[in-house]
Amino acid sequence: MPSPDRCVTVPGDPGYDVVIGHDLDPVVDRMLGTDARRVLLVHPPALRGRAGSLATRLRDQGREVVPVVVPEAEEAKTLEVLQRCWDVLGEHRFGRQDAVVGLGGGATTDLAGFVAATWLRGVRVVQVPTTLLGMVDAAVGGKTGINTAAGKNLVGSFHAPAGVVCDLTTLRTLPTADLRAGLAEVVKCGFIADPGILPLLTELDPASDRVHEPGATVLAELVGRAVAVKARVVGEDLRESGLREILNYGHTLGHAIERTEGYRWRHGDAVAVGMVYVAELARLAGLLDPSVVDQHRRLLRSLGLPTRYRADRWPELLDAMRNDKKVRADALRFVVLTDVARPTILTDPAPDLLTEAYRTISGPDAGTVGG
Numbered sequence: 001m002p003s004p005d006r007c008v009t010v011p012g013d014p015g016y017d018v019v020i021g022h023d024l025d026p027v028v029d030r031m032l033g034t035d036a037r038r039v040l041l042v043h044p045p046a047l048r049g050r051a052g053s054l055a056t057r058l059r060d061q062g063r064e065v066v067p068v069v070v071p072e073a074e075e076a077k078t079l080e081v082l083q084r085c086w087d088v089l090g091e092h093r094f095g096r097q098d099a100v101v102g103l104g105g106g107a108t109t110d111l112a113g114f115v116a117a118t119w120l121r122g123v124r125v126v127q128v129p130t131t132l133l134g135m136v137d138a139a140v141g142g143k144t145g146i147n148t149a150a151g152k153n154l155v156g157s158f159h160a161p162a163g164v165v166c167d168l169t170t171l172r173t174l175p176t177a178d179l180r181a182g183l184a185e186v187v188k189c190g191f192i193a194d195p196g197i198l199p200l201l202t203e204l205d206p207a208s209d210r211v212h213e214p215g216a217t218v219l220a221e222l223v224g225r226a227v228a229v230k231a232r233v234v235g236e237d238l239r240e241s242g243l244r245e246i247l248n249y250g251h252t253l254g255h256a257i258e259r260t261e262g263y264r265w266r267h268g269d270a271v272a273v274g275m276v277y278v279a280e281l282a283r284l285a286g287l288l289d290p291s292v293v294d295q296h297r298r299l300l301r302s303l304g305l306p307t308r309y310r311a312d313r314w315p316e317l318l319d320a321m322r323n324d325k326k327v328r329a330d331a332l333r334f335v336v337l338t339d340v341a342r343p344t345i346l347t348d349p350a351p352d353l354l355t356e357a358y359r360t361i362s363g364p365d366a367g368t369v370g371g
């Protein structure tokens with residue numbers, strides 16, 4: 001077995017490992033444990049080749065592998081796709097000792113996690129994220145779910161994986177636009193908890209075709225640090241009763257943009273705009289120094305991420321934000337910063353503050369990135 005580059009343990013009962021390195025199929029097999037005779041391998045068409053080689057490895061170890069090809073990206077997070085996965089599990093008589101593997105981006109791991117959480121009230125899932133965003137965020141922490149007509153991730157559960165395998169080799173085929181989108185969640189970790197991430201990000205060239213090679217250490221370091229932030233937070237507050245809300249930095253407006261765009265915008269792109277929005281909101285509320293707002297814009301732009309959105313969509317966005325899970329007694333609540341690595345909650349900001357913050361991030365040139 002090749003020795004992993006890095007391993008972050010997510011504390012819990014039981015805790016689990018997030019292994020980050022190259023050529024890690026043997027680690028997937030180990031994390032499945034000895035009891036799982038059948039494995040449901042959930043993946044999108046884009047990962048067919050990768051799924052084939054993983055399936056061969058698992059079959060060589062004596063397991064029965066049942067592949068389920070789910071739609072690309074957000075189209076996988078629907079009730080119909082979930083139902084199809086349940087049907088396959090039923091047809092193959094999956095038992096409590098059997099397991100699910102989620103191989104793909106965050107949309108696939110969100111779905112696969114929810115399939116595992118709901119089958120027989122919960123079976124083992126090993127997450128194998130193949131996007132940067134999946135590695136640094138979606139596959140870690142046990143938040144699983146699907147979308148509904150009313151909004152993003154409105155049905156789901158907390159179901160911790162048995163392990164997470166971040167094989168950086170798989171990033172070779174990831175389009176640069178998806179790599180950039182993943183960097184938005186890394187930026188988020190830098191601003192909410194680990195300022196050391198921010199200067200490291202300026203050393204990265206997302207368009208370089210060598211960025212994820214075994215010898216390229218910056219990306220591996222960034223993945224390790226972002227995963228460490230997430231592990232610390234979810235280890236303390238798996239069910240989001242408090243601290244975990246900080247991981248939603250930039251997501252209140254971000255999710256509203258995704259829904260308004262019919263999920264054709266990448267999640268990370270929408271979160272990038274959402275982070276500038278809450279930075280502006282915090283500035284207007286007198287909580288955050290303008291220099292930190294500038295830092296958001298400069299860093300996100302340097303990574304090729306969007307920082308603005310369409311002016312004409314504000315009423316629709318405001319309405320969509322009212323479905324956010326952080327709302328309490330109909331009052332909007334935003335994760336904001338009082339400084340770098342000092343997150344707090346801003347509850348029920350005045351309507352004119354919300355509108356003014358939106359004015360600062362909107363304009364006629366906005367809304368061209370995504371898709």
Ligand SMILES: NC(=O)c1ccc[n+]([C@@H]2O[C@H](COP(=O)([O-])OP(=O)(O)OC[C@H]3O[C@@H](n4cnc5c(N)ncnc54)[C@H](O)[C@@H]3O)[C@@H](O)[C@H]2O)c1
Pocket residue numbers: 044045046047072073074077104105106107108110130131132133134137138139140141142143144153170171172173174175178181182266267268
């Ligand atoms: N559960 C969580 O804590 C959490 C955290 C962050 C984001 N999310 C969710 O994650 C989703 C976004 O995930 P994402 O950004 O990974 O996008 P994605 O899952 O939509 O993947 C983007 C596209 O890239 C393809 N792809 C994946 N890996 C590839 C590879 N190695 N090479 C080529 N193509 C590849 C996918 O099949 C898909 O078509 C959103 O639904 C978001 O809500 C969840």
Ligand SMILES: O=C(O)C(=O)C[C@@H](O)[C@H](O)[C@H](O)COP(=O)(O)O
Pocket residue numbers: 137141143152153185240244245247248251325
């Ligand atoms: O893990 C979390 O908690 C997060 O909020 C991480 C987010 O990056 C992620 O997009 C998550 O899916 C959002 O969750 P939601 O509860 O707002 O749907």
Ligand SMILES: [Zn+2]
Pocket residue numbers: 137185251267271
């Ligand atoms: Zn996110």
